Amino acid sequence: MTQQPNDTNAVLGGQSLPNSLTLGGIEGLRQRFKFASPDQKMELLTDTLNYDAAGIDLLIDLLDDAELKVRVTAYELLVLINSEKATEAIAQGIRLNPGDRIYHVYESAIEYNDCWLELMTELDDWRTxxxxxxxISSHFVRDEAEVAALKLHQERAYSLDLTSFGKQHIHREFSLEQWLVEHRIFDRQPEETVLEFSERLRQIFEATGHTNLIVKLWQNFQKENFDIDRWFASLxxxxxxxxxxxxxxxxRIVQALKVLNYDEPFGELWIEAAGRLAFVQEETVTEVRxxxxxDFEI
Known part of the structure; x- marks a missing residue:
């Protein structure tokens, strides 16, 4: 049975599309864009670079595409082209249409309310x-904005003093001891060997001031059939x-997490104990601009 091509496929061997148009050259590429889904358009975009001036014209047309991600990528490709026509086409910037969603990363503000320091992670809070x-930055893709916000959160976590938010922990009913247990911060990790775990325990005991346990760990290792997991659980x-x-x-725990370079757990500790030090705000565009x-991370 002969398999018919999709509307976005190139045609070989004399076959034709359902609309009887045979694809070829720049006109064929334009036809494929006409029937393509947004994701298919993204895959086709770099093909425009094979057609010189005609490819530039197609990219310029795609600056007005219905999909924001297509417009952004067409813009990025035109930026790379050494052409006066391409430069003129992108002079206005990237077009945003009503309904487009863009994402802004904010650094959370710190408020003192006479009882504790508090993080403001919303723009509609009257205190703002x-x-x-x-x-801090703007993005066309939410996932990229979330990554940027997390990075900023981690950076601020190391520059601020979590203990100054201590009274807020009480307000949030946060227990550091419970958090350490639930997140298994000190437990043996999957695929961690006995030797790797023992070395990490040595570092943990040293960083948290439990140097006496370093001696006990070393003494136990001299015993035959020592079960480090059972021993640590018993502690x-x-x-x-x-x-x-x-x-x-x-x-002391905050300092230990820093010394041990537990970046991800330290960032999570901040979120649960005090709040996010950075956040993403979605904006829905209301008019063409x-x-x-x-001004955007692309």
């Missing part, structure tokens, strides 16, 4: 009139020292 979150280890206050405990690519 006096202390607004700072816009019910939380990292807490005897007679330690909550503030002292948190300050053009934006400068310099």
């Amino acid at each position: 009139e006096y202390n607004a979150p700072k816009q 019910e280890f939380s990292g807490r020292l005897p007679d330690e206050t909550d503030w002292e405990f948190e300050a 053009y934006v400068n690519s310099i």
Whole structure:
């Protein structure tokens, strides 16, 4: 049985499309764009570079495509082309249509409410009139904005003092000891060998001030059939020292996570204990406008 091509496929061997148009050259490429889905258009876009001036004309036409991601990619390709016509076409910037969604990354503002420091992670909070979150970057794709926000959150986590948000933890009913257990921060990780785990435990004990456990770990390793997992579980280890206050405990654990380079867990700790240090705000475009690519991460 002969398999008929899709509307976006090139035609070989004398076959024809359902509309009887045989695809070939730049006109064939234009025809394929006409029937293509947004994702198919994205795959076809680089083919325009094979057709010199005619390809530039097609890219310019695609600057007005219904799909934002197609318009953005067409713009990016035109930027790479050394052509006066291409330069003139992108001079206005990237067209945004009503209904398009774009995403802005904000640095959360810090508010002192006479009881504790608090993070403001929404733009519609009435307090933002006096202390607004700072816009850091803009993106055409949500996933890229989320990655940028997480990176910013991680960076700020290392520059701010989590313990200064301590009273807010009480308001959020946050327990650091419970968090450490639930997230298995100190437990043996999947595919971690006994030797790797023992070395990490040594670093953990040292970073958290439990140097006596380093000695016990070494002594136990001299025993035959020592089960490190069972031994560590029996410790019910939380990292807490005897007679330690909550503030002292948190300050020491925070420092330990930094020393151990536990970047991801440290970022998660901030989110659950105090809140996000950066966030993404979605904007739905309401009218046609053009934006400068310099203002967007593309």
